[in-house]
């Protein structure tokens with residue numbers, strides 16, 4: 001093992017972070033190479049800086065005129081220059097401030113400084129790299145974003161174990177989560193992933209359910225190391241009154257020294273910049289201190305450096321500029337209200353016939369948040385419904401034979417009644 005990695009491991013010694021590291025995570029460190037030397041030069045080399053592989057003229061990065069003209073408000077270094085590997089320092093700070101504003105329980109809690117990754121997918125990838133070895137178990141509800149299979153299963157040989165998402169009353173199945181944890185915790189602890197608001201169901205837990213989930217995690221942490229990965233991609237889009245509006249990360253951050261919580265969030269869906277590729281990783285556990293976070297930062301920086309090197313600078317600059325606008329919150333609120341309006345239209349449609357009939361083949365599942373809602377397809381003809389819809393110029397997603405997902409956030413409100421009428425007529429055809 002490289003001595004620098006060994007040193008980081010020693011600094012993390014005795015913590016849940018150290019215990020849950022993968023073999024790759026143990027080996028990881030951030031070398032004091034080009035990036036670190038360039039950072040020193042940026043601070044001290046005031047005559048000529050010949051460190052980084054970028055072309056400069058008169059102290060500014062050289063730039064194509066057409067690109068300069070396309071982004072007149074952003075100085076060259078902030079548009080075409082490389083970003084630091086952990087991301088734009090001011091954006092990281094600003095994201096943390098927002099995270100605390102959106103999750104007031106985090107006020108005063110010890111967390112790492114969010115580190116930028118090129119999208120949430122990449123954030124999940126580093127989490128898997130640093131914490132998952134072949135054979136480790138990842139516990140998921142049975143309706144989840146399919147990319148976890150590639151991210152954790154295929155890339156890392158993680159064993160994905162599921163429990164039914166909903167209980168009999170249509171709420172989140174906390175008992176199922178408890179059982180899955182108790183059956184599958186091993187010597188390397190257990191990894192749990194929660195994605196609220198959920199893709200594909202569009203469900204987020206109530207305040208009581210979120211408290212019950214926390215109890216399950218804390219109860220398990222008395223006996224085993226447990227890592228909670230919060231995929232908060234759709235965070236903030238909550239449409240019903242009783243929903244827990246803080247992330248499970250916020251509830252779990254300081255809950256137990258054996259409970260490591262990793263928050264994967266980002267601007268992708270929350271700030272409506274899907275192609276900017278900006279995600280963040282933040283971690284917390286009771287008892288972690290500044291030096292633990294510093295050692296963790298080095299491991300994560302090494303992981304990013306060895307994988308994508310650094311994120312998109314222009315996207316980070318534009319996001320930071322947007323977040324610093326006085327009407328940033330108002331604007332986001334306006335879009336969230338628009339999406340809530342679509343939610344209300346859809347909720348109204350699916351509460352009426354034919355969707356309310358118990359023998360109708362598309363049964364709406366509980367939904368209250370995010371971009372999606374999903375139907376349970378009781379006649380097992382989800383794929384057929386999808387392809388029939390496609391022939392009418394309508395795209396939805398079929399998951400296996402029994403689930404049809406509709407991304408209603410992507411359809412204008414005035415078109416939603418027509419969309420759901422056509423879905424209903426196609427579903428009716430499959431009853432014949």
Ligand SMILES: Cc1ncc(COP(=O)(O)O)c(C=O)c1O
Nearest residue numbers: 119120121145195199231233268
């Ligand atoms: C639950 C969930 N997590 C993560 C992502 C990926 O986010 P990103 O595009 O930032 O990689 C998605 C995208 O659809 C998602 O649905």
